[in-house]
Amino acid sequence: MQRAIAAAEHLVPCILARAEAVPGFAADGMLSAQEVFSQQLVTGLSNGMIIALIAIGYTMVYGIIELINFAHGDLCMLGAYFALTAAGALGMEAWSGAGGAAGLVALLVATACFCGALNWSINRLAYRPLRKASKLSLLVSAIGASFVLVNLGLFWGGLPMDAFAGGTSAAAPKSFPALVSALPAAQVGDVVFSRTDLLVLCVTVPLMVGLTVLVRFTRLGKAMRAVAQNPTAAALMGIDVERVIGATFAIGGALGGFATVVYSLCNQTISFQMGYRMGMDAFIAAVLGGIGNLPGAVLGGILIGVTRSMSDQYVEARWTNTVVFGILILILVFRPSGLLGARLREKV
Amino acid sequence: MTMETAARRLTTSTLVLAAVAAFPLVEGLLPDAWHLSDQLCDVFVFALLGLALNVLTGFTGLLNLGVAAFAAIGAYTFAIATCEIYPFQLGFWGGLAATLAVGVLSGLALGAPTLRVRGDYLAIVTLGFGEIVKDVLVNLDGITKGTQGINPLPAPGILGHELGPRGQYWLLLAILVLVVVGVRSLERSRVGRAWLSIREDELASRAMGIRPDRAKMQAFAATAALAALAGALMASRLSSSGEPGNYDFQMSVLALCIVIVGGIGSVRGTLLGAAVMVGMNSVVLVKLTELVGGGDAAPPASLEGLHGLDRAWHFLGAWARNVLVSPTNWKFLLFGLALILMMVFRPQGILPPTEVHEPPPGDGESPPGAPRGASA
Numbered sequence: 001m002q003r004a005i006a007a008a009e010h011l012v013p014c015i016l017a018r019a020e021a022v023p024g025f026a027a028d029g030m031l032s033a034q035e036v037f038s039q040q041l042v043t044g045l046s047n048g049m050i051i052a053l054i055a056i057g058y059t060m061v062y063g064i065i066e067l068i069n070f071a072h073g074d075l076c077m078l079g080a081y082f083a084l085t086a087a088g089a090l091g092m093e094a095w096s097g098a099g100g101a102a103g104l105v106a107l108l109v110a111t112a113c114f115c116g117a118l119n120w121s122i123n124r125l126a127y128r129p130l131r132k133a134s135k136l137s138l139l140v141s142a143i144g145a146s147f148v149l150v151n152l153g154l155f156w157g158g159l160p161m162d163a164f165a166g167g168t169s170a171a172a173p174k175s176f177p178a179l180v181s182a183l184p185a186a187q188v189g190d191v192v193f194s195r196t197d198l199l200v201l202c203v204t205v206p207l208m209v210g211l212t213v214l215v216r217f218t219r220l221g222k223a224m225r226a227v228a229q230n231p232t233a234a235a236l237m238g239i240d241v242e243r244v245i246g247a248t249f250a251i252g253g254a255l256g257g258f259a260t261v262v263y264s265l266c267n268q269t270i271s272f273q274m275g276y277r278m279g280m281d282a283f284i285a286a287v288l289g290g291i292g293n294l295p296g297a298v299l300g301g302i303l304i305g306v307t308r309s310m311s312d313q314y315v316e317a318r319w320t321n322t323v324v325f326g327i328l329i330l331i332l333v334f335r336p337s338g339l340l341g342a343r344l345r346e347k348v
Numbered sequence: 349m350t351m352e353t354a355a356r357r358l359t360t361s362t363l364v365l366a367a368v369a370a371f372p373l374v375e376g377l378l379p380d381a382w383h384l385s386d387q388l389c390d391v392f393v394f395a396l397l398g399l400a401l402n403v404l405t406g407f408t409g410l411l412n413l414g415v416a417a418f419a420a421i422g423a424y425t426f427a428i429a430t431c432e433i434y435p436f437q438l439g440f441w442g443g444l445a446a447t448l449a450v451g452v453l454s455g456l457a458l459g460a461p462t463l464r465v466r467g468d469y470l471a472i473v474t475l476g477f478g479e480i481v482k483d484v485l486v487n488l489d490g491i492t493k494g495t496q497g498i499n500p501l502p503a504p505g506i507l508g509h510e511l512g513p514r515g516q517y518w519l520l521l522a523i524l525v526l527v528v529v530g531v532r533s534l535e536r537s538r539v540g541r542a543w544l545s546i547r548e549d550e551l552a553s554r555a556m557g558i559r560p561d562r563a564k565m566q567a568f569a570a571t572a573a574l575a576a577l578a579g580a581l582m583a584s585r586l587s588s589s590g591e592p593g594n595y596d597f598q599m600s601v602l603a604l605c606i607v608i609v610g611g612i613g614s615v616r617g618t619l620l621g622a623a624v625m626v627g628m629n630s631v632v633l634v635k636l637t638e639l640v641g642g643g644d645a646a647p648p649a650s651l652e653g654l655h656g657l658d659r660a661w662h663f664l665g666a667w668a669r670n671v672l673v674s675p676t677n678w679k680f681l682l683f684g685l686a687l688i689l690m691m692v693f694r695p696q697g698i699l700p701p702t703e704v705h706e707p708p709p710g711d712g713e714s715p716p717g718a719p720r721g722a723s724a
Contacts, residue, residue, distance in 0.1 A: 068468055129692045136411070137695035140608045143601055144687030151681035158671030160663060170671045276597070280479075287472045322483045325476035329462075332473050336465045 038191045040309045046197045048305020049204040050266070053259035054282035055289070055297040056211065057119075057252030063228045063292035064248050066135060070142040071122055073279015074149035075253055076260040079115040080270040081156045083107055083261045084176055088163020093177040104179055108203065112257035119253025120246050122149075128242065146275070153272030173271035176264040196266045203262050207255060208298060214251075215294065224248055228292070281308075284328050290341020299339060353702075361616075369521060372514045385517050387630050392520040393581050395622035397599075398606035399531050399615065400574030405604070406613035407535060408567040409547030411471040414478025415575050415603045418451060420485060420595035422576025425450040427498035427589035428491075440504045440584065447580040448573050455572025459565045478600055485592035492592065499588035520581060527574060532615055539566050547613075575603075602629075609690055611697030620699055628686065629679075636675035 054076055061069045086107060095103045126145045130138045158170030165174065185195040215221035226234040227244045235241050264270050285304045289296025307327060311320040372385050401415045429436045430443040438446060462473050485492045492498065503510050504519055511519060534540045542563040545553035550560050583589045602625060610621025671677055
């Protein structure tokens with residue numbers, strides 16, 4: 001009920017807080033209009049890249065079994081809880097230097113593995129038995145899976161660990177340690193890139209390149225494209241369709257795992273309800289770009305991220321959702337299959 | 349559907365209706381745990397919402413993930429039309445009439461621009477519409493009172509007499525029965541058959557002389573009007589429009605689950621789906637919570653000085669005491685598992701529309717009223 005509002009309320013100030021954390025903002029007080037614009041552009045881009053990484057998980061699954069995987073955002077939420085548990089149990093906040101960097105990489109990889117395995121299992125338990133059922137049944141099953149994951153997040157947040165504030169209130173948002181500071185790290189012209197911005201780029205760009213290579217040039221990628229085009233024909237060519245679908249879920253989930261760690265490091269607050277907002281943004285991004293289309297998901301993610309930060313700056317934060325959804329609807333009305341989506345003719 | 353099944357069904361429906369209508373009379377004789385007429389009113393209202401969605405998604409095959417937006421529009425229209433702080437003060441029935449009118453308009457407003465948008469893209473447009481309506485209601489707090497909601501609203505009355513709880517129960521039931529009869533007749537009418545044929549094959553139905561755009565607009569209008577009616581009745585029951593956050597994605601999802609769990613495209617299924625889903629939400633879980641005793645969170649036990657298995661044991665114990673004892677904490681888990689199991693073992697819903705799965709009997713002797721046989 002208050003889920004969406006709560007999520008939006010904690011997301012918006014976080015984005016604003018990040019902008020303020022860049023010293024140029026606070027110190028001078030006065031920034032030229034141009035500087036404000038480019039700074040918002042950086043913030044938007046870096047949020048957009050995170051959204052895009054999650055959107056890829058949606059679009060891959062949609063491309064292959066035409067399912068809006070409602071559980072994907074909540075999967076990312078559980079990934080954030082996993083990362084917080086690991087970071088808290090190992091006391092990673094105190095690690096510094098090379099150890100800290102190695103720990104961060106290990107945290108990213110471990111969370112990605114966790115999310116990949118979880119997404120694979122969800123597919124196995126909740127979606128695979130429904131291959132022959134209608135698409136609506138599959139959608140309801142995905143909604144069910146999303147509810148289950150939200151509830152698991154609630155339970156998880158009640159663990160009596162220090163990282164979860166002793167678990168006194170399972171439902172309360174948890175603070176995520178700032179393993180990477182938001183201090184400025186690089187400056188290009190007047191634009192300041194914080195360390196978290198660079199982290200986002202260092203994590204997302206190689207993953208997207210790697211995924212493109214995987215889909216274009218490997219056997220598995222070829223099999224994925226074949227199954228997306230025509231599962232029956234693919235099966236007749238000797239492709240193990242179920243294995244390919246499982247791999248798609250695992251890869252999409254793993255990308256979500258990377259994204260959620262970066263997201264948590266940037267925003268430093270996680271809650272068991274954040275999956276809805278994360279999933280919503282990512283899903284809009286996927287649809288905006290043309291669902292089933294990988295470059296489309298990235299383009300959509302960046303557009304959503306930049307639109308959000310621009311709207312926060314130039315319209316008003318409380319109208320940002322309306323602006324984003326309004327643009328989404330307008331684009332779909334005039335380009336019903338998304339920006340880069342193939343224009344499908346209806347088959348007779 | 350043969351004449352016998354039709355007759356049997358009519359008998360069953362009459363018996364169920366009589367039992368539900370008589371419930372407030374015998375309620376006093378039952379043990380406390382069975383005082384459920386309030387929850388039944390919730391079932392009625394959500395059955396209305398489910399029926400509304402069933403027109404667009406079940407009959408016409410257009411997935412709508414934002415039906416709560418229409419309910420919100422209905423609730424706020426009703427509130428603004430009736431609350432004493434606004435100049436209109438149309439009273440309960442005037443408020444309902446205004447709600448239906450505004451509902452139709454909002455349905456057309458969403459339907460007209462989105463006729464070209466298909467399938468899952470349409471689902472996303474409706475989802476976005478739901479979020480926009482909610483945010484606009486929150487942000488225009490000068491008119492909508494933001495999160496406080498608009499209140500008080502007049503209680504329903506007939507001929508100047510305010511209705512008591514029992515009267516309201518029967519009124520809601522009567523409205524529901526009216527809507528059920530209306531939706532059933534719509535389904536069997538010319539426009540209803542057009543909806544079904546669009547769902548089955550839009551191109552073929554166009555070739556048969558149906559105008560899909562017009563039929564879709566009619567479906568949008570009917571869904572919006574009924575959902576707005578459901579919203580207005582929700583507001584009237586609360587005597588407040590409630591906060592905009594009440595009409596969120598979860599309400600839309602609940603409506604969708606009601607339709608799909610009951611059996612998509614089936615009116616009887618939707619009614620049963622409402623009973624199951626609302627019953628699970630506001631009866632089973634609440635009773636479980638009472639049974640366990642409210643789930644008061646114990647302070648977390650100290651783990652100082654404990655090691656190994658002992659520590660693990662106390663850790664788990666503290667976790668269980670904090671979190672697991674309260675059944676309300678299990679709500680989403682049970683809800684989600686029920687949905688998944690339902691879909692895995694009975695994807696067509698509890699009471700699917702029989703006409704789809706049974707081939708029409710014999711040599712086309714189905715009576716003119718048989719819905720699916722006529723359009724197949």
